[in-house]
Amino acid sequence: MKTSLGELAHHLGCELHGDPSPLMEGVAEPCDAGSQHVAAILTKDRTTALERSHAGALLVAAVLDDPRPQLISNDPRTALARLVRHFCPEEEFERGIHTSAVVAASAEISAAASVGAFCLIEGGAIIEEGARLDPYVYVGRDVRVGAQAWVGVRATLCAGVKVGEGAKVGPGAVIGAQGFGLWREDGRWRRIRSVGGVELGEGAEVGANSCVDAGTLSPTRVGAGVQLDNLVQIGHNAQLGDDVIVCAQSGVAGSASVGRGCELGGQVGIKDHVVLGEGARIGAKSGVIGDVPSGATYSGYPAIPHGQWLRSHATFRRLGRVWRALRRLDG
Amino acid sequence: MKTSLGELAHHLGCELHGDPSPLMEGVAEPCDAGSQHVAAILTKDRTTALERSHAGALLVAAVLDDPRPQLISNDPRTALARLVRHFCPEEEFERGIHTSAVVAASAEISAAASVGAFCLIEGGAIIEEGARLDPYVYVGRDVRVGAQAWVGVRATLCAGVKVGEGAKVGPGAVIGAQGFGLWREDGRWRRIRSVGGVELGEGAEVGANSCVDAGTLSPTRVGAGVQLDNLVQIGHNAQLGDDVIVCAQSGVAGSASVGRGCELGGQVGIKDHVVLGEGARIGAKSGVIGDVPSGATYSGYPAIPHGQWLRSHATFRRLGRVWRALRRLDG
Amino acid sequence: MKTSLGELAHHLGCELHGDPSPLMEGVAEPCDAGSQHVAAILTKDRTTALERSHAGALLVAAVLDDPRPQLISNDPRTALARLVRHFCPEEEFERGIHTSAVVAASAEISAAASVGAFCLIEGGAIIEEGARLDPYVYVGRDVRVGAQAWVGVRATLCAGVKVGEGAKVGPGAVIGAQGFGLWREDGRWRRIRSVGGVELGEGAEVGANSCVDAGTLSPTRVGAGVQLDNLVQIGHNAQLGDDVIVCAQSGVAGSASVGRGCELGGQVGIKDHVVLGEGARIGAKSGVIGDVPSGATYSGYPAIPHGQWLRSHATFRRLGRVWRALRRLDG
Numbered sequence: 002m003k004t005s006l007g008e009l010a011h012h013l014g015c016e017l018h019g020d021p022s023p024l025m026e027g028v029a030e031p032c033d034a035g036s037q038h039v040a041a042i043l044t045k046d047r048t049t050a051l052e053r054s055h056a057g058a059l060l061v062a063a064v065l066d067d068p069r070p071q072l073i074s075n076d077p078r079t080a081l082a083r084l085v086r087h088f089c090p091e092e093e094f095e096r097g098i099h100t101s102a103v104v105a106a107s108a109e110i111s112a113a114a115s116v117g118a119f120c121l122i123e124g125g126a127i128i129e130e131g132a133r134l135d136p137y138v139y140v141g142r143d144v145r146v147g148a149q150a151w152v153g154v155r156a157t158l159c160a161g162v163k164v165g166e167g168a169k170v171g172p173g174a175v176i177g178a179q180g181f182g183l184w185r186e187d188g189r190w191r192r193i194r195s196v197g198g199v200e201l202g203e204g205a206e207v208g209a210n211s212c213v214d215a216g217t218l219s220p221t222r223v224g225a226g227v228q229l230d231n232l233v234q235i236g237h238n239a240q241l242g243d244d245v246i247v248c249a250q251s252g253v254a255g256s257a258s259v260g261r262g263c264e265l266g267g268q269v270g271i272k273d274h275v276v277l278g279e280g281a282r283i284g285a286k287s288g289v290i291g292d293v294p295s296g297a298t299y300s301g302y303p304a305i306p307h308g309q310w311l312r313s314h315a316t317f318r319r320l321g322r323v324w325r326a327l328r329r330l331d332g
Numbered sequence: 333m334k335t336s337l338g339e340l341a342h343h344l345g346c347e348l349h350g351d352p353s354p355l356m357e358g359v360a361e362p363c364d365a366g367s368q369h370v371a372a373i374l375t376k377d378r379t380t381a382l383e384r385s386h387a388g389a390l391l392v393a394a395v396l397d398d399p400r401p402q403l404i405s406n407d408p409r410t411a412l413a414r415l416v417r418h419f420c421p422e423e424e425f426e427r428g429i430h431t432s433a434v435v436a437a438s439a440e441i442s443a444a445a446s447v448g449a450f451c452l453i454e455g456g457a458i459i460e461e462g463a464r465l466d467p468y469v470y471v472g473r474d475v476r477v478g479a480q481a482w483v484g485v486r487a488t489l490c491a492g493v494k495v496g497e498g499a500k501v502g503p504g505a506v507i508g509a510q511g512f513g514l515w516r517e518d519g520r521w522r523r524i525r526s527v528g529g530v531e532l533g534e535g536a537e538v539g540a541n542s543c544v545d546a547g548t549l550s551p552t553r554v555g556a557g558v559q560l561d562n563l564v565q566i567g568h569n570a571q572l573g574d575d576v577i578v579c580a581q582s583g584v585a586g587s588a589s590v591g592r593g594c595e596l597g598g599q600v601g602i603k604d605h606v607v608l609g610e611g612a613r614i615g616a617k618s619g620v621i622g623d624v625p626s627g628a629t630y631s632g633y634p635a636i637p638h639g640q641w642l643r644s645h646a647t648f649r650r651l652g653r654v655w656r657a658l659r660r661l662d663g
Numbered sequence: 664m665k666t667s668l669g670e671l672a673h674h675l676g677c678e679l680h681g682d683p684s685p686l687m688e689g690v691a692e693p694c695d696a697g698s699q700h701v702a703a704i705l706t707k708d709r710t711t712a713l714e715r716s717h718a719g720a721l722l723v724a725a726v727l728d729d730p731r732p733q734l735i736s737n738d739p740r741t742a743l744a745r746l747v748r749h750f751c752p753e754e755e756f757e758r759g760i761h762t763s764a765v766v767a768a769s770a771e772i773s774a775a776a777s778v779g780a781f782c783l784i785e786g787g788a789i790i791e792e793g794a795r796l797d798p799y800v801y802v803g804r805d806v807r808v809g810a811q812a813w814v815g816v817r818a819t820l821c822a823g824v825k826v827g828e829g830a831k832v833g834p835g836a837v838i839g840a841q842g843f844g845l846w847r848e849d850g851r852w853r854r855i856r857s858v859g860g861v862e863l864g865e866g867a868e869v870g871a872n873s874c875v876d877a878g879t880l881s882p883t884r885v886g887a888g889v890q891l892d893n894l895v896q897i898g899h900n901a902q903l904g905d906d907v908i909v910c911a912q913s914g915v916a917g918s919a920s921v922g923r924g925c926e927l928g929g930q931v932g933i934k935d936h937v938v939l940g941e942g943a944r945i946g947a948k949s950g951v952i953g954d955v956p957s958g959a960t961y962s963g964y965p966a967i968p969h970g971q972w973l974r975s976h977a978t979f980r981r982l983g984r985v986w987r988a989l990r991r992l993d994g
Contacts, residue, residue, distance in 0.1 A: 030881040033880070033881050078846050079846045082846045082848075085855060085879070101765055118765050118783050119450060119765070119783065121449050121450065121467050121468075137486075137783075139468065139485050155801065155817065155819060157485050157503045157540075171837075171840055172819045173504060173541070173819065173837050175503045178484070178502055178503050178539070178540040179502070181562070183577065184409050184413045189556075192537065192559070193413040193416060194417060194422075196416065196420045208840070209837040209840040209876075210504070210563075212541055212563060217416070218359060219360070219363075228843070230843040231840070231876070232581075232872075232874060232894060234562050244851070244852060246845065248843065248916075249896045249914050250894075250896055250914050250932075252580050252598055254579075254580070267914055268599070268930070270581075270616055270617055285932055286964050288599070288616060288617040290616075302617050303645065309649065309652070313649060313650070313651040313652055314651075314965065315651075315655075316652060316654060316655040317651060317979070318975060319655070319975075320651075320974070320975040320977075320978035321975055321977070323978060324978040324985070326658055326662045327658070327988055329662070330661055331988045331992060434763055434781070452780050452798050468799065468817075470798060470799065470816050486817065488834045488835065504835060506834045506871040509871040510833070512890070512911065515740050515741045517744075520866055520906070521888055521908065522744065523890070524743065525744070525747045525748060525753075541835070543870075543871045543893040543894060545893070548747070549690060549692050549695070549747070550694070563912075565893050583929055585910075585929060601912075601948055619947055619948045644979050644981075644982040644983055645982075646982075647985060647986040648982060650986070651982075654986070657989050660993070661989075
């Protein structure tokens with residue numbers, strides 16, 4: 002795995018400032034790096050960490066005043082991701098079905114798929130070529146796991162769920178549980194049966210212990226390339242467009258629609274039936290109770306345009322003074 | 333499963349507007365429906381979806397200007413729930429104990445119960461008639477699972493938990509884990525042991541990956557018919573009355589008391605030891621730090637009466653203007 | 664287990680008011696207690712529960728007007744914790760490896776450790792003396808579980824995680840999943856690989872269904888004695904000092920630093936890269952977007968000093984009146 006700085010610069014599309022010949026063996030935080038490591042300095046405040054670092058080379062956005070060879074990238078975050086992939090590639094996984102797994106006779110499992118220990122695969126399920134099921138994965142009736150998809154330890158795919166090609170489901174995630182649509186019968190709350198399942202798009206990723214509920218009649222849809230962080234809740238019938246980002250502990254309530262490319266901060270809540278236009282951005286901890294136009298940035302609860310929220314908050318901090326001034330005036 | 337519209341109208345208690353003879357085979361969203369499907373139009377904004385729909389019949393709250401036969405219900409949500417149950421009944425499940433399950437000798441399991449693959453049942457547990465344990469369910473010591481209860485995939489029932497008759501526990505839920513009551517010993521935080529267990533009332537439902545902690549000495553109680561959504565946290569010693577609703581990602585802290593019929597929106601927090609009177613309603617994302625009277629609606633953090641909160645928020649949005657006006661007036 | 668009140672007083676370091684000879688058999692809530700039980704009255708509002716209680720003795724902070732013997736502690740919470748431990752000690756667990764567990768040949772498991780049913784231990788893992796793995800625990804490659812640690816039912820320890828001596832991981836917790844560091848490639852969001860793992864310090868505790876993500880290059884660190892409640896999210900590269908407390912449903916985003924002894928209320932969010940000084944306290948539901956000085960208490964979103972937030976909120980409640988007064992003044 003030893004790679005010269007010259008080769009790395011070429012591989013990452015970086016400019017190299019300094020000697021191309023030293024051989025690197027890995028990438029590390031500045032404080033942990035040795036002479037065989039590249040250390041990434043992605044933000045200015047990290048430069049102080051450099052002085053005590055034993056790193057052999059640096060990855061930077063612009064040349065620093067430092068004698069070591071420097072890989073200079075105008076997109077150092079991407080360069081770092083590629084460096085990590087270069088030095089720490091995913092381990093190969095074993096094809097085949099672990100002897101402890103329980104597989105229904107009517108399930109179809111590609112010979113080029115991997116089914117880990119203690120997996121359970123129900124009837125009618127289809128596991129396509131190159132798909133990887135980590136230990137304890139539950140695959141319900143008539144589930145389809147697309148080619149090259151990776152389903153993490155202990156993920157639960159309830160009946161009828163479709164996992165797109167190359168999608169990833171994190172450890173402990175629950176896809177396709179019954180939705181929270183309530184009605185009354187004989188004096189008690191009941192849940193309407195959810196029979197619509199879930200469709201996770203191609204390359205979508207779901208974080209650890211997150212939940213995506215089944216749709217009532219048609220699928221809850223999570224678009225291609227969507228990124229859901231940990232402990233996220235997606236309600237029944239919700240529709241998430243492609244490339245949406247949802248940070249940790251956020252929730253999208255039933256039947257809400259989140260347009261392509263939207264970005265939701267952490268601990269956000271979206272009310273049921275609300276529509277977010279394409280590319281809308283929602284600040285962390287906000288609660289959205291009405292539609293948001295395409296491209297807009299909203300914050301607060303109830304969420305309002307971000308600039309307005311900032312102005313209101315600047316005054317909120319001084320509300321004690323506001324009250325005293327008013328009493329003086331209105332005496 | 334083909335059922336004439338006349339029979340459906342009778343079964344659902346609906347009025348029928350149009351021909352009673354067409355045979356229906358299912359219920360579907362307007363966009364997915366064919367001529368053999370009933371499409372439900374529960375809200376006015378859905379009527380636009382009707383024009384392009386190939387549905388053979390409609391379920392509506394009031395007659396629409398449409399040539400198709402219409403089932404008219406003054407409670408269309410309930411009618412829809414019954415339609416789904418009619419066309420998509422729960423599958424029968426197999427009685428008996430899967431060969432891969434591990435069952436302690438002293439556990440008592442009804443012959444009419446179902447114990448799925450990879451279940452583990454500890455000593456002293458009792459599984460009553462008609463109860464269903466999905467795969468990977470963990471049943472701790474001295475747990476009782478009531479008749480007709482349904483414990484979902486990978487749910488964890490820690491020692492001493494009681495699951496009421498007909499109750500449902502969602503996938504990945506953890507019932508009866510140790511509470512978060514802290515004390516100091518030898519300079520370290522410790523948790524006080526929780527030995528009180530949890531009682532889930534008759535017909536109560538717990539959502540996916542939700543947690544209900546064990547009480548310290550007496551049980552944490554979740555009343556009959558309570559509905560907890562996904563990723564909900566119920567702290568040790570909390571007491572939830574019958575028919576309470578808690579939406580996703582809300583938390584009720586230790587020793588709080590939530591009166592019968594209360595409704596908590598999503599991402600709500602209730603402080604420890606707080607008492608919510610019967611039928612109180614708490615708006616989404618609110619934080620309740622003091623008692624709430626019966627029947628009241630509170631919002632915000634700290635939560636205040638909903639009407640007051642709405643008025644304050646109307647001004648909050650204009651606080652930038654408020655500040656400028658004050659500066660003008662106050663020189 | 665019968666213990667005289669005199670012995671209990673000695674064991675707990677309490678003063679005894681009344682007869683030392685009665686034998687006690689347990690500790691219970693006032694409403695459930697019988698004559699053989701000690702009932703703890705930790706707060707004044709609990710005294711009303713006393714009148715109907717059949718408890719044989721009381722644990723109190725100061726002598727109450729009640730004829731029963733009373734254990735008087737100036738730290739009754741600690742005395743209660745010790746009472747519970749005295750009467751309800753942890754059950755002994757069986758050493759050895761359950762026959763249903765799957766253990767890689769290269770894993771090293773102490774003969775004095777316990778590996779429960781359906782556990783899976785991957786290659787290179789080390790389980791030290793006295794460690795206890797409850798059923799379904801997943802131990803990834805090269806994981807180390809320290810002596811006397813207790814890993815709860817269905818906890819997931821991904822590759823490279825280190826669990827400190829005496830640490831506890833709650834049911835369903837996921838330690839070491841991939842972080843949420845995103846970058847773009849070929850028009851899609853990707854996650855940068857997290858290869859740094861997680862270090863849980865000595866005696867740290869993680870609650871049910873909580874998540875601690877792996878660091879990118881170096882470990883995400885959770886200090887010694889840290890207490891994480893349920894459904895907590897700790898992002899990649901975050902650093903939590905010793906003895907930090909994080910209440911339920913809070914989240915600490917990537918690369919944030921939480922100083923020793925900080926206390927976070929429930930449903931708090933800490934922005935990525937933020938630094939909380941030692942002993943800082945953050946009110947429930949707050950969102951912290953900038954650094955907080957040591958020892959400070961902050962609340963609100965964006966979080967501000969707690970006293971300022973209280974004053975602002977006192978006016979927030981009256982903003983409707985503020986607006987009307989201003990309109991009157993400003994014409």
